[in-house]
Amino acid sequence: xxxxxxxxxxxxxxxxxxxxxxxxxxxxxxxxxxxxxxxxxxxxxxxxxxxxxxxxxxxxxxxxxxxxxxxxxxxxxxxxxxxxxxxxxxxxxxxxxxxxxxxxx
Amino acid sequence: xxxxxxxxxxxxxxxxxxxxxxxxxxxxxxxxxxxxxxxxxxxxxxxxxxxxxxxxxxxxxxxxxxxxxxxxxxxxxxxxxxxxxxxxxxxxxxxxxxxxxxxxxxxxxxxxxxxxxxxxxxxxxxxxxxxxxxxxxxxxxxxxxxxxxxxxxxxxxxxxxxxxxxx
Numbered sequence: 001x002x003x004x005x006x007x008x009x010x011x012x013x014x015x016x017x018x019x020x021x022x023x024x025x026x027x028x029x030x031x032x033x034x035x036x037x038x039x040x041x042x043x044x045x046x047x048x049x050x051x052x053x054x055x056x057x058x059x060x061x062x063x064x065x066x067x068x069x070x071x072x073x074x075x076x077x078x079x080x081x082x083x084x085x086x087x088x089x090x091x092x093x094x095x096x097x098x099x100x101x102x103x104x105x
Numbered sequence: 106x107x108x109x110x111x112x113x114x115x116x117x118x119x120x121x122x123x124x125x126x127x128x129x130x131x132x133x134x135x136x137x138x139x140x141x142x143x144x145x146x147x148x149x150x151x152x153x154x155x156x157x158x159x160x161x162x163x164x165x166x167x168x169x170x171x172x173x174x175x176x177x178x179x180x181x182x183x184x185x186x187x188x189x190x191x192x193x194x195x196x197x198x199x200x201x202x203x204x205x206x207x208x209x210x211x212x213x214x215x216x217x218x219x220x221x222x223x224x225x226x227x228x229x230x231x232x233x234x235x236x237x238x239x240x241x242x243x244x245x246x247x248x249x250x251x252x253x254x255x256x257x258x259x260x261x262x263x264x265x266x267x268x269x270x271x272x
Binding site: 066067070076086090 | 142
């Protein structure tokens with residue numbers, strides 16, 4: 001398994017380049033991952049999405065669908081695509097320290 | 106052997122030509138999935154596919170139970186529905202409500218909400234001019250997410266650099 005130095009820690013990554021372990025995640029890691037995804041600054045709106053995704057994942061074992069995310073996080077579809085351009089579900093999941101979402105929607 | 110690097114898909118142009126529920130959804134799921142992956146997407150509705158974006162029709166699409174030998178009851182792995190039974194009144198309504206229930210479980214939205222979601226995600230939505238003329242429709246008959254009524258020539262122009270997918 002690949003490892004990578006992120007925010008001063010050596011962290012294990014899965015085949016998609018997402019964190020292998022949920023427990024390796026912290027805010028500093030999220031900030032560094034977001035830069036890799038081309039997002040310079042994580043705003044409160046980004047955090048609303050990230051925190052909601054982590055909560056859903058801890059409870060249900062998979063990242064939420066975009067539909068569920070936009071209905072329950074308070075961030076609508078248009079804003080979601082502005083916050084995480086070029087692949088919101090995948091990017092937000094990676095920054096949130098979660099594996100790539102499995103669903104199609 | 107080619108040494109050329111295989112490029113990821115950057116843009117798709119999806120044509121929806123059928124107006125049954127099962128004819129419309131694959132195109133919508135592919136368009137939404139493309140945007141989720143950061144792939145540019147355009148949807149082009151033609152012939153009966155237009156029903157998915159006509160205000161009066163889009164909430165009433167049905168599963169086609171006639172002429173569908175793959176139709177099984179009560180689930181996909183159940184025995185095949187004899188084709189003549191597909192024509193019994195209420196059969197299409199029944200199959201439609203079953204399918205909608207299963208889709209809701211998977212968090213697949215109804216057509217209207219799906220079209221809104223896909224459009225908000227940045228997918229452009231077009232209606233085919235030839236069909237619009239043939240069906241005597243106008244732009245007013247469509248849901249607000251339809252960006253324009255365009256000719257096939259314009260469709261190809263807008264599809265420059267895209268993979269075209271016909272459904």
